[in-house]
Amino acid sequence: MARPRMLRLSPRWAPYVFISPFLLLFGVFGVFPLLFSLYLAFQTWEPTSGLGAMQFVGLDNFAFALGDEWFWKSLKNTLWLAVATGVPQHLVAIPLAVFIHTSFKKLRDGMVGAYFLPYITSTVAIAIMFSSLFSRDYGLVNTGLGLFGVAPIDWLNQPGTLKPAVALIIFWRYLGFNVVLYLAALQTIPKDLYEAATMDGAGRLQQFFHITLPSLKPMIYFGVMLSIIGGLQIFEEPFILTNGKGGSDQAVMTSAVYLYRMAFDFNDFGGASAMSWILFAVVALMTWLTNRAFHPKKRPAR
Amino acid sequence: MTHPADGLPARRALLASGLAALLPAGARAQASGQARKVLTVAAFPLVDKIVEAAQPQWRRLHPDVELKVLSRPYADHHTAMTTALSTAVYLPDVMALEQSYVGRFAQGTGLDDLTRPPFDIARHRARFAPYAYDQATTRRGAVVAAPGDIGPGTLLYRTDVLAKAGVQPEDLTRSWDSYVAAGIQIKRKTGAFLIGNVQAVKNILMRSGAKPGEGLYFDKDSRVLVNTPRFVRAFEVARQLRQHQLDARVGEWTNDWAEGFKRGTLATEMSGAWLVGQLNNWVAPDTKGLWRASQLPENAYAAYGGAFYAVPRHSAPENKALAWDFIQMMTLDRERQFAAFKSQDAFPALVDCYDDPFFDEPLPFLGGQKARLLWREAARRITAMPVHKQSTFADEVITTELDHVLDRGKPIPQALADAERLIARRAFR
Numbered sequence: 001m002a003r004p005r006m007l008r009l010s011p012r013w014a015p016y017v018f019i020s021p022f023l024l025l026f027g028v029f030g031v032f033p034l035l036f037s038l039y040l041a042f043q044t045w046e047p048t049s050g051l052g053a054m055q056f057v058g059l060d061n062f063a064f065a066l067g068d069e070w071f072w073k074s075l076k077n078t079l080w081l082a083v084a085t086g087v088p089q090h091l092v093a094i095p096l097a098v099f100i101h102t103s104f105k106k107l108r109d110g111m112v113g114a115y116f117l118p119y120i121t122s123t124v125a126i127a128i129m130f131s132s133l134f135s136r137d138y139g140l141v142n143t144g145l146g147l148f149g150v151a152p153i154d155w156l157n158q159p160g161t162l163k164p165a166v167a168l169i170i171f172w173r174y175l176g177f178n179v180v181l182y183l184a185a186l187q188t189i190p191k192d193l194y195e196a197a198t199m200d201g202a203g204r205l206q207q208f209f210h211i212t213l214p215s216l217k218p219m220i221y222f223g224v225m226l227s228i229i230g231g232l233q234i235f236e237e238p239f240i241l242t243n244g245k246g247g248s249d250q251a252v253m254t255s256a257v258y259l260y261r262m263a264f265d266f267n268d269f270g271g272a273s274a275m276s277w278i279l280f281a282v283v284a285l286m287t288w289l290t291n292r293a294f295h296p297k298k299r300p301a302r
Numbered sequence: 303m304t305h306p307a308d309g310l311p312a313r314r315a316l317l318a319s320g321l322a323a324l325l326p327a328g329a330r331a332q333a334s335g336q337a338r339k340v341l342t343v344a345a346f347p348l349v350d351k352i353v354e355a356a357q358p359q360w361r362r363l364h365p366d367v368e369l370k371v372l373s374r375p376y377a378d379h380h381t382a383m384t385t386a387l388s389t390a391v392y393l394p395d396v397m398a399l400e401q402s403y404v405g406r407f408a409q410g411t412g413l414d415d416l417t418r419p420p421f422d423i424a425r426h427r428a429r430f431a432p433y434a435y436d437q438a439t440t441r442r443g444a445v446v447a448a449p450g451d452i453g454p455g456t457l458l459y460r461t462d463v464l465a466k467a468g469v470q471p472e473d474l475t476r477s478w479d480s481y482v483a484a485g486i487q488i489k490r491k492t493g494a495f496l497i498g499n500v501q502a503v504k505n506i507l508m509r510s511g512a513k514p515g516e517g518l519y520f521d522k523d524s525r526v527l528v529n530t531p532r533f534v535r536a537f538e539v540a541r542q543l544r545q546h547q548l549d550a551r552v553g554e555w556t557n558d559w560a561e562g563f564k565r566g567t568l569a570t571e572m573s574g575a576w577l578v579g580q581l582n583n584w585v586a587p588d589t590k591g592l593w594r595a596s597q598l599p600e601n602a603y604a605a606y607g608g609a610f611y612a613v614p615r616h617s618a619p620e621n622k623a624l625a626w627d628f629i630q631m632m633t634l635d636r637e638r639q640f641a642a643f644k645s646q647d648a649f650p651a652l653v654d655c656y657d658d659p660f661f662d663e664p665l666p667f668l669g670g671q672k673a674r675l676l677w678r679e680a681a682r683r684i685t686a687m688p689v690h691k692q693s694t695f696a697d698e699v700i701t702t703e704l705d706h707v708l709d710r711g712k713p714i715p716q717a718l719a720d721a722e723r724l725i726a727r728r729a730f731r
Contacts, residue, residue, distance in 0.1 A: 047388035048410035137558050248705055264381055266695045
C-alpha cells in the first residue's frame with residue numbers, strides 16, 4: 001500500500017507537474033536562447049574556440065550593426081517584402097472570404113481547403129516547385145509569357161524580378177490563412193443586420209462597406225498584426241529559394257536571413273545577436289503603431 | 303470513492319510496465335556501447351562514402367574499435383561542427399572539413415595542432431600536395447587539418463562545338479584575350495555560350511598575380527587588397543565577356559546550368575577536376591567523349607574545394623591516438639587514396655602516390671585523354687592563400703560589386719572602391 005501513495009501527486013503540485021513539459025521546453029528552446037543572444041550581443045566571439053573565447057565589448061556590436069550598410073539594406077528588403085506581401089494579402093483575402101461565404105454552400109470546405117493548402121505545404125517543396133516554374137530557359141512561367149511574345153525573363157537571378165517573385169510566393173502561401181481568419185469572422189456577423197439592410201434597400205456593395213467591413217475590423221486588426229510580425233520575420237522562402245544567400249545583389253536578403261548569415265556564414269555571432277535585438281525593437285515598434293492605428297480600446301464592444 | 307482509487311493504481315501499473323519494457327532496451331544499448339570502443343567521424347556527402355569504404359581496412363587495423371560515421375548534408379555538417387566546437391559537447395573524434403571551412407576554423411583554437419604529439423604530421427609534410435598542406439597551416443605554424451583530397455582547377459571544353467566554330471583549343475588558353483576572342487567566334491558560328499557565368503572567370507583572375515604571402519582579399523595586417531590591379535583585370539575581363547554576351551548567366555548547380563551541359567549550349571567551363579565525374583555520372587552522361595580538359599587560361603592554377611580531416615581539441619583524450627591512426631589511414635595510405643579517387647573522383651592529396659600508372663590511364667569521358675596528368679601538374683603548382691576571418695564576406699561583396707558592374711554599368715573603380723570600404727569596415731571585427 002505504501003508504494004501507490006508515494007507515487008500519488010499532491011493536489012498542490014499536480015498543476016505544476018502537468019504544465020512542466022511546456023515550461024521545460026519553453027525554457028530550453030525559448031527563454032534560454034533569448035537570454036543567451038542578449039548576452040552574446042555584448043560579446044565578441046570566435047565560436048570555434050569554445051565558450052571561453054567570448055570577450056565583452058560593450059555596445060560595439062550595436063554600433064557596428066547601426067552603421068552597417070548591409071543591415072540597412074536588409075531592413076529595406078524586409079519592409080519592401082512585408083508591404084508587398086502583406087497589403088495584397090488582405091485586399092484579396094477579404095473579398096475572397098466574402099465571396100466564398102456567400103456563394104459556396106456544399107463546396108465551401110473544399111474551396112477553403114484549396115486556398116489553405118499552400119500554408120501547410122513544406123517550404124522546401126514550394127521553393128523547389130517555384131524555382132523550376134521561374135526557371136529562365138525551361139520554366140513554365142516564361143513558356144507562358146513566350147506565347148505572348150515576351151522574351152525570357154531571368155526571374156530568380158536579377159534583383160529587379162527576384163523581389164516580386166518571392167513576394168508572389170509568400171502572398172500565395174499565406175492568402176489561405178487570411179481567408180480562413182476572415183471566414184471565421186464572417187460567420188459571427190448576425191444575419192439580421194443584412195436582412196434589415198436589404199429591407200432598407202441597401203445593395204450588396206453598400207452592405208459590404210457598411211456592415212461586413214466594420215464588423216470585420218477586429219479581425220482585420222488581428223490579421224494585419226500577424227502579417228506585420230510575420231512580414232518582418234520573413235526567412236524561409238527567400239532563404240531556400242536563393243540557397244541561403246539572399247540572391248543577386250542581396251535583393252531578398254531579409255533581416256532575418258542576414259542575421260543568420262552574419263552568424264553562420266560570416267562567423268560574427270555578436271553582431272548577429274545585436275542585429276536580432278534591433279530587429280526585435282523594430283517589430284515591437286511596428287506592432288505598437290498598428291495598435292495605435294486601430295484603436296482597439298475604443299472599439300465598440302460587440 | 304473506491305472506484306477511481308481502484309482505477310488509478312491499475313493505470314499506473316500499466317504505465318510502469320510500459321516503462322519497464324522500454325528501460326532494459328536502452329540499458330542494453332548503453333552496455334554494448336561501453337563494451338566496444340568507438341571512434342566517431344563526422345562527415346558530409348561523398349566524404350562519408352569514402353570513410354565508409356575504409357571500414358574493412360580499419361577493422362584489420364583495429365578489430366576492437368568500431369568506426370562510426372555521422373553523416374549530415376554539406377551545410378548542416380559545417381553548422382553542426384561550428385556549434386559542437388563552440389560548446390565542446392557532442393564532438394566527434396575526427397571531423398571532415400571542406401577546404402573553405404579549414405581556413406575559417408583555423409582562426410579559432412578549436413582544432414588540435416597536428417604537428418604536436420600524439421600527432422606528427424610535420425614529418426609527412428613533403429608527402430602532401432604543397433598548397434593543401436599550406437592551406438591547413440595557420441599563421442602561428444599550427445597545422446589544423448590533414449588534406450584527404452583536393453580539387454585541382456581545369457578548363458573543360460566541347461570539341462564538337464570548337465570544331466564547328468573553327469576554334470583551336472590553344473585559342474582558349476593562350477591568354478585571356480584569346481579566350482574572349484574564341485568565345486566571340488563560338489557564339490557567332492554556333493550560338494553556344496562560352497561559359498556558364500563570368501563570375502567563374504573573375505574567381506580565377508583575381509587570384510592571379512597575388513604576391514607571396516598575400517591573402518585573396520587581405521594582407522597579413524588585415525589591409526584590404528581589393529582595389530588592386532588583379533581585381534581590376536578580373537573585373538575588366540568579366541565585363542568584356544558579358545558585353546559580348548558570352549556567358550549564359552546561369553548559376554552553378556542550377557537546372558539551367560545542367561541543361562546547358564546536356565544540350566551543348568555551354569562550350570567551356572572552369573572548375574575542379576571532379577566536375578568530370580559529376581558530368582559523367584549525372585549532369586550530362588550523354589556528352590561522353592565530346593569533352594576535353596586543359597589547364598586554365600594563361601596557366602593559372604586554382605583549387606576548387608577539397609576535403610580535410612581535423613581533430614577537435616576537446617574531443618575524448620583517450621581517442622586522440624586512434625583519431626591520428628584513422629587520419630593517417632585516410633590521407634597517407636595509397637590504397638585509400640586511390641579507392642577514393644576511383645569511386646568518388648576525389649583527387650589524391652598524397653603526392654607520393656602521383657607516380658602510379660593510374661594517372662596515365664585514358665579517360666573515356668574525355669575521349670581517351672590522359673587528363674589526370676594535367677591535374678597532377680596543377681596540384682603541384684597551385685599555391686595556398688592565407689584565409690582571413692572576413693574572407694566569406696569579402697567574397698560576397700566582390701561578387702555583388704561585379705554584378706553591379708555587369709548589370710548596371712557601374713564603373714569598375716567605383717565598384718572596387720565601394721567593395722574596399724565595405725570590407726575594410728569589418729576587417730578587424
